[in-house]
Amino acid sequence: MxxxxxxxxxxxxxxxxxxxxxxxxxxxxxxxxxxxxxxxxxxxxxxxxxxxxxxxxxxxxxxxxxxxxxxxxxxxxxxxxxxxxxxxxxxxxxxxxxxxxxxxxxxxxxxxxxxxxxxxxxxxxxxxAQEVVHKPAANPALVAKGQEYFNKTCFRCHGSDGRGNAQIARLAGQQAGYLQLTLERYRAGGGVRADSVMSANARLMSDADIHAVVAFVSAMQ
Ligand code: HEC
Ligand code: HEC
The missing domain is CATH 1.10.760.10 (Cytochrome c-like domain)
Incomplete structure (x- = not known):
């Protein structure tokens, strides 16, 4: 079958x-x-x-x-x-x-x-089992800001390497547009995608925080 x-x-x-x-x-x-x-x-x-x-x-x-x-x-x-x-x-x-x-x-x-x-x-x-193709960072200053934010909260669940674990999403190397959209959706808490844990995290983020974290995470190996 x-x-x-x-x-x-x-x-x-x-x-x-x-x-x-x-x-x-x-x-x-x-x-x-x-x-x-x-x-x-x-x-x-x-x-x-x-x-x-x-x-x-x-x-x-x-x-x-x-x-x-x-x-x-x-x-x-x-x-x-x-x-x-x-x-x-x-x-x-x-x-x-x-x-x-x-x-x-x-x-x-x-x-x-x-x-x-x-x-x-x-x-x-x-x-x-597939390897993620690495996309190098375009804006190192923005990436540094994003890294700082990531290392305050996100790493607790998604890991300091951004690879999560069996239950928690890998973020490292994820598509930038998708990351941004997803964080905005969690923050808005609408019906397209909601999760109480991630909504709580995303509500603390300004647009600038999201922008920086996305730049960092999408360029992680
Ligand atoms: C307390 C644990 C926890 C923390 C802290 C956390 N996350 Fe999450 N994250 C989760 C869980 C659980 C999910 C899966 C939620 C779902 O099913 O929609 C998730 C999902 C995501 C997704 C969606 C991944 C995908 O492939 O669609 C993104 C993006 C994300 N988190 C980014 C972040 C960022 C950025 C931070 C820091 C600001 C953060 N997370 C902090 C637990 C956490
Ligand atoms: C027509 C385009 C299209 C096709 C074909 C498609 N997908 Fe998707 N898929 C999407 C989009 C767009 C999203 C993001 C949805 C959102 O906005 O959250 C997605 C999201 C996903 C996710 C969630 C990923 C994450 O990080 O949370 C999984 C899993 C997935 N697709 C599996 C599959 C599988 C398996 C197939 C083939 C059987 C497939 N998709 C075919 C467009 C497609």
Whole structure:
């Protein structure tokens, strides 16, 4: 079952790329929604052969995602996040948030409904293993300001190297436009993306703080 990308996923991509709402998915795709993805990830990681199989599934899935998220998950579009080097449990949590409406993005909601649970786990294994392409800083003075801010609060959860941990997002090397948009959304606390922890952090930030932190974080290795 895990050998081919599901037809549903291909249909969802077509719908996404032609900018049309994704139609209701077949019952089979919906039935996988109740699978505990974290438990499945742990199970897969404990079995090297299964992990290898799902990694290959993930690589195929990623060919679909590459239209927006770039080759190997290194996005070239400022507003679309890298998935390369991103942490497995964090990625699975975001899939859940898109699926249950806590996080809103029409394209992503359609994509996720179309993926089987093993396609999701395989995708996460694949992206977590990809290297992030480093983008050197353009403005060293701004970066220094951002570093100062980051080292006061953000490092506590995201790590001093910006790589987070299994549960917490990697920020290092993330796309600048996406980081800025996301911090502004947390700060606004609207329905597109909200998180009580990050909203509390973002509300303390001025526009200038966000600008500086984004410059620093997006240039981290
Ligand atoms: C049509 C473009 C498009 C395609 C195709 C696409 N995505 Fe996305 N994806 C986005 C955008 C835009 C966002 C950012 C949403 C937001 O504004 O928060 C995103 C966000 C995500 C996130 C959250 C990342 C984070 O750092 O929180 C994950 C995970 C993700 N996509 C996985 C996938 C997977 C897996 C596929 C392929 C099956 C895929 N995407 C295909 C546009 C796309
Ligand atoms: C107390 C822990 C904590 C602190 C401190 C913290 N974060 Fe976060 N951060 C999180 C968690 C948890 C998430 C995931 C939230 C979600 O699911 O939307 C997150 C998510 C993010 C994201 C979204 C990542 C993505 O790929 O979409 C960004 C950007 C971010 N944090 C930036 C920052 C910055 C900048 C700071 C410092 C000003 C900071 N965080 C401080 C816990 C923290």
């Amino acid at each position: 895990a050998k081919r990308i599901s037809v549903a996923l291909a249909v969802a991509l077509l719908a996404a790329l032609t900018i049309q709402p994704v139609a209701a998915q077949p019952a089979k795709a919906r039935a996988t929604a109740s699978v505990d993805l974290n438990a499945r990830l742990n199970e897969v990681q404990a079995e090297p052969k299964l992990a290898e199989t799902l990694f290959k599934t993930g690589r195929k899935v990623a060919a679909v995602c590459a239209n927006c998220h770039g080759e190997g998950g290194n996005s070239v579009k400022p507003d679309i996040p890298n998935l390369a080097g991103q942490n497995p449990a964090y990625l699975l949590e975001q899939l859940r948030q898109f699926a249950d409406g806590r996080r809103r993005n029409e394209f992503m909601e359609g994509m996720i409904k179309a993926m089987s649970s093993d396609e999701k786990v395989g995708m996460v294994l694949f992206y977590a």
